[in-house]
Amino acid sequence: MAREFERTGSETSGSVASDAFLRLHEVSRSFGKTAAVNSVSLAVRAGEVLSLVGPSGCGKSTLLRMIAGVEHADQGQIVIDGVEVDGASFVQPEERSVGFVFQDYALFPHLTVRENVLFGLKRLDRSSARAKADAVIDRIGIMHLAERYPASLSGGEQQRVALARALAPDPKIVLMDEPFSNLDQGLRAQVRGETLALLKGLETTVVLVTHDPQEALSAADQVVLMKRGEVIQAGSPYDLYDRPASAYAAEFFAPSNKVPGVLRRDHVDTPLGAFPVLKRTFETSSPIVYIRPHTITLSPDGGELVGKVERRVFSGDTEExxxxxxGLQEPLRAVASKRLPLNTDTVGIHIERDKVLMFDPA
Ligand SMILES: Nc1ncnc2c1ncn2[C@@H]1O[C@H](COP(=O)(O)OP(=O)(O)OP(=O)(O)O)[C@@H](O)[C@H]1O
Structure with missing residues (x-):
């Protein structure tokens, strides 16, 4: 039996918690000695897209499976739309009104596209189910595929069928586990953009699991970065990218040049010169300065520093x-969006010194 959730006022996600549609409070799950998810609290507003991101094995899928109800939490509480679905009581997956899109789409191979979509509508009578399925198939733009079987569809088409099947029963929340990772690079961004625009248009609440930092940043209103079962940082994509709270978060979203420094009163001295300490984000007197490659500008006409070109890797819009x-032990990586002359040996280097991050050594 589901029981109405009583607000305790103790949620950790600040203002988001008060109007949260999905709320997890100190949720944990272990497998033997592995703490797959360790005391995770988060809150998602209605209509918001939240991305759960982190390296392989950090607990993203386990968390998603607990929200879906196919996995129990050992501890903590999960509340969907004001109803406790895990905690003191447990609501079965089919009673939770969640739609699930899997990485491999999990379409039934012996059923047509329409039959796949109809599968989740068994509670409706035949004609209402058919009308509902066709409305969703039409909305997703795959009516021309309705009589086809999954094996005859492209990856992008299969992804859309899986989405249609998940959306057909009007779920309160759509849970997506690496839904775009089976698509080619080019198609991936396009299908992702279309899918999320559609879900936004429907004002669907979405939790998306991905290991891809760019996907997490581009797809979500809120990003939750995990590591070894715990939430390392949660916030808007801009928060996570511009104001990472740790070296781990900084490195996860954009690998940086790491330059050792020494703290002087209001700046940090390094072999690349002084960097102002705008905010104290480290405790040591010997912090590491993180310089993102795109904050470095190169010029063949000279600059504040001089570098010898060791290697160039051209990838179209940019060149590494x-x-x-x-004086610098490690090579410095820059990303140039302006083409340097081909025979350039040495370049002038300019660093946006107020854009660097500073953390304690690992
Ligand atoms: N059913 C299970 N039995 C035993 N261990 C499990 C089980 N499910 C998950 N784990 C372990 O829990 C940890 C978290 O796994 P989970 O699949 O949630 O991570 P993930 O972040 O989704 O990883 P990936 O991106 O590789 O899918 C891992 O160490 C995993 O081996």
């Missing part, structure tokens, strides 16, 4: 340039 700098 690896530089040797006197």
């Amino acid at each position: 340039v690896v530089l040797r700098i006197e």
Whole structure:
């Protein structure tokens, strides 16, 4: 039996918690000695897209499966739309009104597209189910595929069928586990953009699991970064990228050049010169300065520093340039969006010094 959730006022996600549609409070799940999910609290507003991101094995899928109800929480509480679905009471998956889109789409191979979509509508009578299925198939733009079987569809088409099947019963929440990772790079961004625009248009609440930092940032209103079963940081995509709270978060979203420094009164001295300490984000007197490659500008006409070009990797819009700098042990990686002349040996380097991050050494 579901019981109405009583607000305790103790949720950790601040203002989001008060109007949360989906709320997890100190949820844990272990498998033997592995703490797959360890005391995770988060809150998602109605109509919001939340991405759960982190490296393989950090507990994303386990968390998603607990929200779906195919996995029990050992501890903690999950509330969907004001109803406790896990905690003191447990609501079965089919009673939770969640739609699930899996990485491999999990379509029934012996059923047509329409029959796949009809599968989740068994509670309706035949004609209402058929009308409902066709409305969703039409909305997703796959009516021309309705009589086809999954094996004859492209990856992108199968993804849309899986989405139609998940959306057909009008779920309160759509849970997606790596839904785009089976698509080619080019198609992936396109299908992702279309899918999320559609879900936004329907004002669907979505939890999306991904291991891809760019996908997490581009797809979500709220990003939750996990590591070894715990939430490391949660916030808007801009928060996570611009204001990472730890070296782990900084590195996860954009690998940086790491330059050792020494703290002087209001700046940090490094072999690349002084960097102002705008906010104290470290405790040590010898912090590491994280310089993101795109904050470095290169010029063939000279600059504040000089680097010797060691390697160039061209990838169309941008070019990675690896530089040797006197006094710096590791090479410096820059990403140039302006093309350097082909025979450039040395370049001038300008660093946006107020854009660097500083953390304690690992
Ligand atoms: N049924 C299970 N039995 C035993 N261990 C499990 C089980 N499910 C998950 N685990 C373990 O729990 C941890 C978290 O797994 P989970 O699948 O949630 O991670 P993930 O972040 O989704 O990883 P991936 O991105 O590789 O899918 C891992 O160490 C995993 O081996």
